[in-house]
Amino acid sequence: MEIEPFELERFFARFEHDADVMLAESGIQSRDTAEFDTDPGDLGYVIPTGGDPSFRERVGARYDRSREEVLFTCGAQEANFVTFAALMGEHAVTVTPTYQSLQAVPDAFGEVTTVDLEPPTWELDIDAVQSALRPETAVLVVNNPNNPTGRYLSAETVQALYDIAADNGTYLLCDEVYRLLAEEPLPPVASMGEYGVSTSSVTKAHGLAGCRFGWVAGPREVIDAAAGWKDYTTISPSSFGQHVARQAIEREAELLAEHRAQAAAHRERVGEFLAAHGLTWHEPTGVNGFPTIPDGFASGRSFCETLVREESVLLGPGDAFGHPDRFRIGFGLATDQLEEGLSRLDAFLARHG
Ligand SMILES: Cc1ncc(COP(=O)(O)O)c(C=O)c1O
Known part of the structure; x- marks a missing residue:
């Protein structure tokens, strides 16, 4: 590989x-540690290793999902990695240009077909996405709002992506690390139905990259499979990261x-x-x-x-x-x-x- x-x-x-x-x-410039309590109490692993249950419940609520449908990770980078590891079969479709992980990681596991946003307005041709899907496509990947273009695909476009993915039995994975910087954020993809998966973190919109704290939210079978990979990557999120992230979400x-x-x-x-x-x-x-x-x-x-x-x-x-x-x-x-x-x-x- x-x-x-x-x-x-x-x-x-x-x-x-x-x-x-x-x-x-x-992202947004980093906030100062002095704003937060940085004492998580003890320096063990976070137990349970998928993340504090009450905090997962709180994060899950924004996706209309339960605590079992959220997994805490070391940043969105790990959230994306373990989700791809969990989902990838032979083929993925990724909307580009994008943050390179969203193309390179599934490409390491299988094959990726890219569909380009069209400059200068970075429109997405839904028919082109439809044609790129194959019966065996495991995951359709989009980053919305998009890095690097800043394009925020509309609710109608995201619904169309969800519908063609779901009709094909394909998960729609949306990296939503910039979602909360929008003045009017769209509903997250993990709240759209059984094929919706969202990844995010406190890195960009909250200005807390050093927390290395993120999550994946989605159907239970995806979360369980991603957790199976996470046992081999970082085991649990950072106890410091979770402690500070919780305060940031309280002050969100x-x-x-x-x-x-x-x-x-x-x-x-x-x-x-x-x-x-x-x-x-x-x-x-x-x-x-x-x-x-x-x-x-x-x-x-x-x-x-x-x-x-x-x-x-x-x-x-x-x-x-x-x-x-x-x-x-x-x-x-x-x-x-x-x-x-x-x-x-x-x-x-x-x-x-
Ligand atoms: C779209 C996107 N996803 C994920 C990441 C990585 O985020 P994190 O610091 O939460 O791991 C970045 C960082 O630039 C990004 O732009």
């Missing part, structure tokens, strides 16, 4: 440590109001900046956008590499998502950092214009 290199992580690994401004982070309304306001202000600021420089994007939901690169650069990669070397500002190259003519910008960072990054980018574009 082989897995392809995670292109964006490998690119970040080369520059992230030394760059002054990280302008490609995909307050945290989300703050984060959505910050996302909206920064989105507007970045939109104006891009327009002033003749760059275009589809206005994103969440805190990631996927603009076109400026003229004069051979690819998003050469643009991003030259920028980080000259200005110590890090963006994400679009080829990591299969679109060499674009770059990913993340604007969930602190306002002063965003302004510093944009000011350096402005100077860079003036020099290279």
Whole structure:
């Protein structure tokens, strides 16, 4: 079994440590540990290892599902991994461009057919998804809102995806890590019926990546099979992560109001900046956008590499998502950092214009 290199992580690994401004982070800036009680009591495994039952019940309620239909994991990354391990047979269909795990992990287990969102508005052709499904397709995968484009597929489109998946006996797995950054979040896919599975975490919308805390919600048979894989990956979620995540979910309304306001202000600021420089994007939901690169650069990669070397500002190259003519910008960072990054980018574009 082989897995392809995670292109964006490998690119970040080369520059992230030394760059002054990280302008490609995909979540909201991290909150401070001082805001939370960080003493979980004892440092054993979380018991039961699938996660605290009353907390799972609380998370399950947002999916109209019971505690037995929720499994706590170390981030959405593990939630996706164990879900793919549980579900994969021969074939998956993944809507792209997307976070690379959603394509590379099922591809390591079997075969993946991709269906592209169509630029510049990143529309999804439901007929193309229908044609990609096979009788043996185990899972249809979508990330909504989408990383890197910020496209939020409508309720009608998600319903159509669910219907064609369910008719085919295929699970619809939706990675919903950005869902709660939307002003009006759609109902989660795990609440849509027996073929709906949702993954999420407190990494992006809550600004708590270091908790390494996430979950998968869905039908009992999927959760039980995923738990069977999790016994071999991390056993239980982190006791610190669960302890802090629970407090964050208790304060969720307050945290989300703050984060959505910050996302909206920064989105507007970045939109104006891009327009002033003749760059275009589809206005994103969440805190990631996927603009076109400026003229004069051979690819998003050469643009991003030259920028980080000259200005110590890090963006994400679009080829990591299969679109060499674009770059990913993340604007969930602190306002002063965003302004510093944009000011350096402005100077860079003036020099290279
Ligand atoms: C769509 C998507 N899913 C999952 C993850 C990983 O999330 P976590 O930190 O909760 O493991 C990311 C991180 O960028 C992401 O963008």
